[in-house]
Amino acid sequence: MNKLNRRDFGVAVVAALLLPATSARADDMEIHIDNFVFQPPELKIKVGTTVTWTNRDDIPHTVVSAGKFRSKTLDTDDKFSFTFTNAGDYKYFCSLHPHMTGMIKVE
């Protein structure tokens, strides 16, 4: 499992380097948590988009944006979804491992 995670992590890093700005589209979007990292760490979406986070680590994480949204504790393979109905920048982090941060830009 760890090996898979590490490989995925590598792939995700490459993808993030190739596509620094994920193009905005109306489709629902997914963010994976692998190796204590939100991937992609920054996402640009359109208003009305639903973003789903999936924890693929062996350790629980949370997804928290102060005053905006807060997931329950996500154990391995648990998911959390949030629909962004207002434009703006949404910084978020894992309240258990606060060095894990991410950003959703809604336009």
Add this chain to the structure above:
Amino acid sequence: MSGHDHGDDGVSRRKVLECMTWAGTGVLWTVTGGVPRSLGIIDSAQAATAATPGMTFLQISDSHVGFDKPANPNALGTLEEAVNKINAMPAKPSFMIHTGDITHLSKAAEFDNAERIISQTKLDVHYVPGEHDFIDEEVKLYRERYGRGTKGAGWYSFDAGGVHFIGLVNVVDLKAGGLGNLGAEQLAWLEDDLRGKSKSTPVVLFAHIPLWTVYPEWGWGTEDGGRALEYVKGFGSVTVLNGHIHQVMQKVEGNVTFHTARSTAFPQPAPGAAPSPGPMKVEDARLRSMLGVASVNFKQNEQRLAIIDTPLQG
């Protein structure tokens, strides 16, 4: 404490010594002449305990009851092994401290199982919470069980064997991008708690996340830990005991000894040695060989810490 003159910081500050070993069961501490010395884990500690008078206490950490992932499918089982080792010791420790992450997911059954096993030591256990102990929906299970008589999120102090023990909580109100956090209220309490204490009183600070910065890239440190250390600066003997990083690390700065204990559940990688600090899967045979023993010996007027790592197996 006669003849125990540390002089000013610049003179007594020693070269930083860091030592790392892998997962084990618990760290046995003894206090002789008011100075805590780690005797290492269980087996190697037994002989030393018999020969060393003074108060002895035990530290266990990061039992993660409920964890069942590949790095250790039976974390409850390895906690029980640790407890069996403790019970087999010829010299009974005075009490035990648990430096947090008792459970993996703060489920009632996990707390119950942990209590069922740990209580078999028949020792008083002084707990501080880890971040894994505060993730139930209402954040109440830890406090219901261990919060009695504590302040704030669960901090407190007590005296034993002439040593002043202070249990701190650095796993709540964590800020985005930051590290562990004590917070203004707890720091004010700490300053007040230490006020009026004789500077010759040995002080033991214990908390889950290291109070010193081990590796900020993985969140291994406490944002305002330096403030807490300011308050104990004038004391002749200060020992800081933490968990969270599932490996032994030690640092000595002046009269302050920093030490992290092993987990009873699973090892974590050395700082930066893996893509993340998550549970480290090793071959089954190797896991047991990594359930090691580390003794740390701290004697007055000696410049060097003696650290002995003895694996339980292999």
